Amino acid sequence: MPVYVYAITSDSHPLRLEELHGVGDPPVALHTIGGDSLRAVVSEVPEDLAMSRRDLEAHHAVQQSLGADGSILPLSFGYVAADEEAVRGVLRERAEEFSKTLETLSGRVEFNVKAVENEDGLLRAVLSRSEQARRLNEATRAGGGSYEDRLALGELLAQEVQATEEALAAEIVEALRPLVHSQQLSPPSQRYFLNASFLVEEDRAEEFVRAADELAERYGETAEVRVRGPLPPYSFA
Amino acid sequence: MTVTPQGGGGLAAGGGRGTGNLYDVLDLVLDRGLVIDVFARVSLVGIEILKVDARVVVASVDTYLRFAEACNRLDLESGRKAPAQLTDIVQDTTEGVAKGKGKGALAGAVEAITDSLHKGEDEEDTVSERRGRSRQEEPEPRSHRSSRSRGD
Numbered sequence: 001m002p003v004y005v006y007a008i009t010s011d012s013h014p015l016r017l018e019e020l021h022g023v024g025d026p027p028v029a030l031h032t033i034g035g036d037s038l039r040a041v042v043s044e045v046p047e048d049l050a051m052s053r054r055d056l057e058a059h060h061a062v063q064q065s066l067g068a069d070g071s072i073l074p075l076s077f078g079y080v081a082a083d084e085e086a087v088r089g090v091l092r093e094r095a096e097e098f099s100k101t102l103e104t105l106s107g108r109v110e111f112n113v114k115a116v117e118n119e120d121g122l123l124r125a126v127l128s129r130s131e132q133a134r135r136l137n138e139a140t141r142a143g144g145g146s147y148e149d150r151l152a153l154g155e156l157l158a159q160e161v162q163a164t165e166e167a168l169a170a171e172i173v174e175a176l177r178p179l180v181h182s183q184q185l186s187p188p189s190q191r192y193f194l195n196a197s198f199l200v201e202e203d204r205a206e207e208f209v210r211a212a213d214e215l216a217e218r219y220g221e222t223a224e225v226r227v228r229g230p231l232p233p234y235s236f237a
Numbered sequence: 238m239t240v241t242p243q244g245g246g247g248l249a250a251g252g253g254r255g256t257g258n259l260y261d262v263l264d265l266v267l268d269r270g271l272v273i274d275v276f277a278r279v280s281l282v283g284i285e286i287l288k289v290d291a292r293v294v295v296a297s298v299d300t301y302l303r304f305a306e307a308c309n310r311l312d313l314e315s316g317r318k319a320p321a322q323l324t325d326i327v328q329d330t331t332e333g334v335a336k337g338k339g340k341g342a343l344a345g346a347v348e349a350i351t352d353s354l355h356k357g358e359d360e361e362d363t364v365s366e367r368r369g370r371s372r373q374e375e376p377e378p379r380s381h382r383s384s385r386s387r388g389d
Contacts, residue, residue, distance in 0.1 A: 005273070008271065045279075051267075053259070074271065075270050075271045076268070076269065076278075077270070080276055080277050081276045090273055090275060114261055119307060120311060123307060124311060133308070136305075137308050137309060137311075140305060142309075150305040151301050153308060154301025154302050154303070155301045157301075157308055195264070228262050234265040234269035234270045
């Protein structure tokens with residue numbers, strides 16, 4: 001029978017599964033499959049398993065709780081093994097690699113920092129430092145100026161906004177770097193101009209949050225900085 | 238800014254769960270985490286959509302005009318205080334951002350899903366509904382790496 005796989009842990013993990021709920025509705029119960037020194041936390045696969053809010057939340061919640069109790073390798077959402085034996089096989093074959101990673105992750109948590117632009121704030125900042133932008137803005141306000149003026153203004157703004165965001169993202173990453181064990185940066189996307197995950201020692205987590213908080217405060221005019229965590233080490237598994 | 242489960246530094250069990258939390262970590266749940274190739278991944282429809290490229294800075298006439306319009310509309314009087322800090326940032330190097338460009342091809346799709354999550358509906362909001370999401374426009378011209386020169 002196929003099994004849904006949530007996470008891999010060492011056999012020293014307390015694995016308190018009683019109060020956790022798996023995917024599906026009603027949520028399926030969790031159990032473990034043992035290898036030599038590793039365990040996989042699994043459940044049966046509900047028939048209507050899907051990339052839905054319900055199942056994503058359940059998956060995340062299980063990993064969040066397991067991660068609170070010890071080192072885990074959280075699986076990406078949606079992985080199903082053909083049967084329990086397939087899971088045992090993977091635990092056997094990749095035991096060394098998994099154990100090593102679990103060790104690296106031990107005592108460390110992930111924080112994710114995302115930044116969303118505050119367009120008005122960014123535009124104001126550009127205007128304040130670019131005389132050309134101010135001039136073009138004045139010329140084109142209230143319907144004045146030519147089409148070329150408006151285009152020139154827009155192009156200048158677009159470039160300056162992006163440059164500012166890149167600089168801001170770099171600034172944030174640089175400021176946090178001394179507090180982290182390692183980091184994983186995603187390319188900017190439409191929604192987030194900064195999307196960075198950091199692996200942080202548990203006992204530096206508060207310090208990290210304080211620092212991130214200060215950055216969010218400092219750059220609040222131009223960006224909304226969102227700090228999430230502590231999280232299971234998704235980006236470092 | 239929002240910081241989810243604090244509770245004194247530990248990975249507080251279950252803290253900050255729910256959609257409010259999931260919203261900003263969805264890309265991690267989907268795009269990160271351990272991948273085991275010999276296992277099957279469910280919802281192949283979803284996976285397909287996850288391949289949409291994340292890189293979305295658009296350099297087009299439309300974008301420029303929209304920027305210009307947004308700028309024209311700014312209430313300049315109310316925003317006078319902002320800039321001092323910005324100047325400092327811009328002076329700094331922009332290196333460092335360029336790293337890690339290879340990963341996260343899924344972000345676009347994640348955004349599609351977060352859109353649906355954000356609507357606050359239950360259960361029905363699977364990724365497959367978002368399949369038709371169009372790909373993004375041309376790559377942006379990365380010509381302003383040197384914008385530290387402030388362009389004026």
